Amino acid sequence: MKIAVPRESDADETRVAATPDTVKKLIGLGATVSVEKGAGVASRILDADFKDAGATISASAAATLKDADVVLKVRRPNADELKAMKSGALVIATMDPYGHEDEVKAMAEAGVAAFAMEFMPRITRAQVMDVLSSQANLAGYQAVIEGAYEYDRAMPMMMTAAGTVPAARVFVMGAGVAGLQAIATARRLGAVVSATDVRPAAKEQVESLGAKFIAVEDEEFKQAETAGGYAKQMSEEYQKKQAELVASHIAKQDIVxxxxxxxxxxxxxxxxxxxxxxxxxxxxxxxxxxERGGNVEGAKPGKVATVSNVKIVGHLNMAGRIGASASALYAKNLFAFLETMIDKETKSLKPDWEDQLVTATVLTRDGKVVHPAFAPAEA
Incomplete structure (x- = not known):
């Protein structure tokens, strides 16, 4: 059982899909692990570190991927990578399939079994595999750091002999995993923090972190959450009322x-x-x-834009800006998922295609697009 870890081809991607720790664990399960030269450098993992863990260092992506039974990646494989993979290989990554149906089809045509880690169900058994949470957690933290960097004043209140420096006011819009970590981080830095979300459950979470909750709490608000814990699309009427409340609040904020x-x-x-x-x-x-069009009018992907003397930070891949930490968590997510598909006795791949984790995440298999959100409708 060969497991391949290629270097990410995206120039902005600093993360890597394995660490020396997960390499050791994979070898312990009976695998051989091939890591492309330089795959971990942007995450502060040297080739020597992977080699000491038992991996083979390959000189190119093609050599890394050749005959691999499993390919671990951060991002969806490109056309060149797919050409180097054997038919039937399992490819596990964050696939970002929405709006990229042609790329999903290409993976099916390449004969690989592609798994989208971002589709992992939010159940107790899968918590350790939840890449959305692990990466959003770090993105929320880093967002505050980036905001503090661009804000040319101190974050906490400081009382000095020369006068008092007021605390920065930070407003977090969206209190999911990223938002809650942003709240906690801003509070640690001494800011006065408020937050908003359309999910009723978020109010208690926000207040438990010491932030003030801002929302129009009407009947629609009380029903504004899916069974999976995600926010629902709100009505235009609610959005208008919420926008009016936010507009009055946002004018007083230093960092949003x-x-x-x-x-x-x-x-x-x-x-x-x-x-x-x-x-x-x-x-x-x-x-x-x-990366999904932005919440802010005037935001520019990959840039810090200025609109009305307000800086809008639009860095791509926020979690990747702290690649070493992001890779450590991401690699553990992937290992935990892959481990469920390895037979401990025979030390071979044995996916249970009826397992809830597998059925929720598999995009392509046996030359077909099989995920219900992307599979072509039957005639």
């Missing part, structure tokens, strides 16, 4: 962090240019949804 995402849809617009114009000059907004 937006985290709102709805699976499979463009990011909802939360901050308009009128809201930006109402903010104090020098204020900062960090848009964590910029």
């Amino acid at each position: 962090i937006t985290t709102a995402l709805i699976p499979g849809r463009p990011a909802p617009k939360l901050v308009s240019k009128d809201m930006l114009a109402s903010m104090k000059p020098g204020s900062v907004i960090v848009d964590l949804a910029v």
